[in-house]
Amino acid sequence: MTYIAKPRMHHPTLTTNKVGYTRRDYEGPISTLCAGCGHDSISAAIIQACWELDIEPHRVAKLSGIGCSSKTPTYFLGASHGFNTVHGRMPSVLTGAYLANRDLLYLGVSGDGDSASIGLGQFANAMRRGVNMAYIVENNGVYGLTKGQFSATADRGSKSKKGAINTDSPIDLVGLALQLGATYVARSFSGDKEQLIPLIKGALAHGGAAFIDVISPCVTFNNHSGSTKSYEFIRQHNEAVSRIDFFPPGEEITASYAPGEVVDVPQNDGSTLRLRKLHEDYDSTDRYAAMSYMNEHAARGEVVTGLLYLDPLPTDLHTSLNTCDRPLNALGVTDLCPGSQALDKINSGLR
Amino acid sequence: MKRITAINDFVIKFANINGSGSASANELFSKAVMRMGVPVSPRNIFPSNIQGMPTWYEARVCEKGYHGRRGGVDMMVAMNPQTWDADVAEITPGGYLFYDSTRPMPASKFREDIEVIGIPLTEIANATYSDARQRQLFKNIIYVGALSVLLDVEAEVFEKLFAEQFKGKERLLDSNKQALHLGRDYVKQHLKAPLGIRVQRSDKVGDQIFTDGNSAAALGFVYGGATVAAWYPITPSSSVAESFQKYCAKFRTESDTGRQRYAIVQCEDELASIGMVVGAGWNGARAFTATSGPGVSLMTEFIGLAYFAEIPVTIFNVQRGGPSTGMPTRTQQSDLLSCAYASHGDTKHVMLFPQDPHECYTHAATALDLADRLQTVIFVMSDLDIGMNQRLCKPFVWDDAREYDRGKVMSAAELEAGKDFGRYKDVDGDGIPWRTLPGTHPSKGSYFTRGTTKDAYARYSERGPDYIYNMERLNKKFKTAADLVPQPKLRAAQQKTDLGVIYYGSTSPAMREALDVLETEGIHIDALRLQAYPFPQSVVDFIAQHERVFVVEQNRDAQMRSLLINELETNPAKLNRVLHYDGTPITARFISRSIRDIVRPKAGTDSTRIKETA
Known part of the structure; x- marks a missing residue:
């Protein structure tokens, strides 16, 4: 069960990061998911990313839906x-939390049923509002807790464990995020942590609506032949357009590459994303090219992964609303209440 | 024919076409009467439509200050040919019909038993203005001018109102003055004035203000410290959020930076609005949404989450006629049960019942305090009658020494000092647990919020005893709420009586008048106005002290009565229903007749039967 804490003992020489935490400090209780579940790999990648980014754990708010x-x-x-x-409905709750306190980091975790089926409207609207968040969908094309029904991201023709064929077109969350104005859009695979960890780091440092669709096979209900979300299928059809390296603010970038192979993209917070291009013709800063590239490759049955689109200068909801720097939840009566004199004036205007 | 004669006590109804600019002219008329020191209570009766449909504005002029709808029409200003027949038929015998006589009407279109006043409004407007829109708009001002002479309202009063309204816009000021006098001059030259009904200077308005409940609520949210508002447009509540935007722009913009100390999001639906309010409340901002019945229906899953996970949420419900889409532009008090028990499983929610715009203001601010204190959902149950009509009421008050009650929020220092933190633990005996806000302390006080069951330390648990502990504590918290909410107001009868009446919300003005009327007839009734649910002990005592208690409300199913029976285990036979639910506001005539019919069954016959009209 979720309350089973992990043993606190660890090796005294375990390395600490710049804010004094060991990797262990970013963990939680023992997972109750199935052994081999892709989701646990994503949790591990989130832990690694936060530790490497020197984020104080309590300055993160993590929100999720159901599943x-x-x-x-x-x-x-x-x-x-x-x-x-x-x-x-996680997106709306996250949006409200973010409105209340702009100083925390917001991590939204959701699934394909949660974001593409029941929650498609909220997913779409959070993207178009530019909520400053890292939104991760752990996408396995199937409902696990209710035992194996298709979700809205299941590909047409994909076979369920019980043998049913999905006849509905899939919802492509990456395509939607691109169309709706998300400023950081990536796809990855839970089995590829070298790709996933830097993508999560980039999303957390992004400063706008960052979305990562992580294909995360369900070992119990959707890892068989005929499924398009199995480990085997994804490994065979994974088409990575880029590898990224994440450099925190002020860190010297030493590795060298041949000209044209890499693009360094500075981020709002001073960090740098180094894109190692795996496909020469792919431009990660062109939203419309990204959309058509995705569509072409999807038609060929390929699963394009990597950082698909990045706007290095994103705006976010607080900027759009022109809210003050101080978090709204820190304002008190003297900051908010116009007082009795102003009220007297209002009263006389109503007579 | 006997004409109706009355000074400062009549009902005038304006029949217009919506979108014709009549609303502001009619409001001008009401304001002018009030500037004469005579109370007026107007009501908009309007369609769910933008342009071209019939709309009415019914103003009750009443020196005694009864703000409820009276019923009956003494004077009809018939400006809409579409509704002419019904409008003319509605006039009380001996009453007055005012109409635009530019085009001749056949005699069959009038009545013998009323006085007909024809003024060629279109002709006057067309002779003066060439622009089509101006002709339309100033025709409205011309009829107000004509009425002002017929009803003896001073021209200076209008001129002062114009001067205030068009300060710095001299051209508008002059043209409005001109239109007003066109109407006034015509009547002076061609007709006998004043009529049998008229206005006379008085001093009954005092320092009262004239405003609508929705903008008053918005002001309450500004003063009460709401910083996050999330909403979805729905009649009749939209102007709450829009007024909040307007007041915030004025009062919550930082003078040095131009930045906003508030965030308002118009959402994609009510699920998102309540979701954002839940997220903001969880994260320590004061947040509200404004909606109406259909919106509450959509929000119910989140309402259950806020109840069970104990998150401060304020929902301002401007009720309209239900069920389903119902009567979007008509008034009712029919969401009580759906709000009191909103969401699946065992849930209960606090409700406040404002009686007028003044209380929309106070209850909005109070609701924010209660939401933080009780860490739960607080409904403010207004309705269309209060929300979208201007009403004379007590001026707004704010005590500058007042602090916001942020409830039990554990600080970093308290956590650091080692104070035990059990998110769902009752440490103070009032059922209200302590909470922490995200980001407070590096290693202490974090917890996982969820809609699933948990133990007192917020750890997931499906153990029966943990569940029971939590549910019983929530019940205890609800009992605590009964003492914290605004308490019932008693109006004792002039002499001892075994009759009682319970009422709430927008029924107040009609009730007050009905009690006066019944008192003069020798029917003495103690009256208790409920301001909130859950009910404190005083409600139990009130019912116990009376043999028969009327429960007056504006819904079909006697929802408050059901709530009283269900929550207090009152004997149902003791509680008499008095129900008005046709979508129009309840009247004193309806209440007094209903009670009279029960108390004195034989007396309630023809002489007291009054035709109710929309």
């Missing part, structure tokens, strides 16, 4: 406040 993926925030960042909301 296997939405259970995972219990299993990482035990010192953070978490909120398991209602099915498909």
Whole structure:
């Protein structure tokens, strides 16, 4: 069960990061998901990314909806406040939390049923508002907790464990995020942590609506032949357009590459994303090219992964609303209440 | 024919076409009467439509200050040919019909038993203005001018109102003055004035203000410290959020930076609005949404989450006629049960019942305090009658020494000092646990918020005893709420009586008048106005002290009565229903007749039967 804490003992020489935490401090209780579940790999990648980014764990708010993926925030960042909301509605709760306090980092964790089926409307609207968040969908094309029904991201023709063929077109969350104005859009695979960890780091440092669709096979209900979300299928069809390296603010970038192979993209917070291009013709800063590239490759049955689109100068909801620097939840009566004199004036205007 | 004669006590109804600019002219008329020191209570009766449909504005002029709808029409200003027949038929015998006589009407279109006043409004407007829109707009001002002479309202009062309204816009000021006098001059030259009904200077308005409940609520949210508002447009609540935006722009913009100390999001639906309010409340900002019945229906899953996970949420519900889409532009008090028990499983929610715009203001601010104190959902149950009509009421008050009650929020220092933190633990005996806000302390006080069951330390648990502990504590918290909410107000009868009446919300003005009327007839009733649910002990005592208690409300199913029976285990036979639910505001005539019919069954016959009209 989720309250089973991991033993606190660890090796005294375990390395600490710049804010004094060991990797262990970013963990949570023991996962209750199935052994081999892709979601646990994503949790591990989140832990690694936060530790490497020197984020203080309590300055992260982790929010999720309902489902296997939405259970995972219990299993990482035990010192953070978490909120398991209602099915498909994490985006609105995260938006409200972000409005209340702009100073925390917001990590939204959801699944394909949660974001593409029941919660498609909230997913879409959070993207178009530019909520400053890292939104991760752990996408396995299937409902796990209710035992194996298709979700809205299941490919047409994909076969369920019981043998049923999905006849509906899939919803492509990456395509939607691109179209709706997300400023950081990536796809990855839970089995590829070298790709995933830097992508999560980039998303957390982004400063706008960052979305990562992580294909995360369900070992119990969707890892068989005929499934398009199995480990085997993804490994065979994974088409990575880029590898990224993440350099925190002020860190010297030493590795050298031949001209044309890499693009360094400075981020709002001073960090740098180094894109190692795997496909010469792919431009990660062109939203429309990214959309058509995705569509062409999807038609060929390829699963394009990597950082697909990045706007290095994103705006976010607080900028759009022109809210003050101080978090709204820190304002008190003297900051907010116009007082009795102003009220007297209002009264006389109403006579 | 006997004409109706009355000074400062009549009902005038304006029949217009919506979108014709009549609303502001009619409001001008009401304001002018009030500037004469005579109370007026106007009501908009309007369609769910933008342009071209019939709309009415019914103003009750009443020196005694009864703000409820009276019923009956003494004077009809018939400006809409579409509704002419019904409008003319509605006039009380001996009453007055005011109409635009530019085009001749056949005699069959009038009545013998009323006085007909024809003024060629279109002709006057067309002779003066060439622009089509101006002709339309100033025709409205011309009829107000004509009425002002017929009803003896001073021209200076209008001129002062114009001067205030068009300060710095001299051209508008002059043209409005001109239109007003066109109307006034015509009447002076061609007609006998004043009529049998008229206005006379008085001093009954005092320092009262004239405003609508929705903008008053918005002001309450500004003063009460709401910083996050998330909403979805729905009649009749939209102007709450829009007024909040307007007041915030004025009062919450930092003078040095131009930045906003508030965030307002118009959402994609009510699920998102309540979701954002839940997220903001969880994260320590004061947040509200404004909606109406259909919106509450959509929000119910989140309402259950906020109840069970204990998150401060304020929902301002401007009720309209239900069920389903119902009557979007008509008033009712029919969401009580759906709000009191909103969401699946065992849930209960606090509700406040404002009686007028003044209380929309106070209850909005109070609701924010209560939401933080009780860490739960607080409904403010207004309705269309209060929300979208201007009403004379007490001026707004704010005590500058007042602090916001942020409830039990554990600080970093308290956590550091080693104070035990059990998110769902009752440490103070009032059922209210302590909470922490995200980001407070590096290693202490974090917890996982969820809609699933948990133990007192917020750890997931499906153990029966943990569940029972939590549910019983929530019940205890609800009992605590009964003492914290605004308490019932008693109006004792002039002499001892075994009759009682319970009422709430927008029924107040009609009730007050009905009690006066019944008192003069020798029917003495103690009256208790409920301001909130859950009910404190005083409600139990009130019912116990009376043999028969009327429960007056504006819904079909006697929802407050059900709530009283269900929560207090009151004997149902003791509680008499008095129900008005046709979508129009309840009247004193309806209440007094209903009670009279029960108390004195034989007396309630023809002489007291009054035709109710929309």
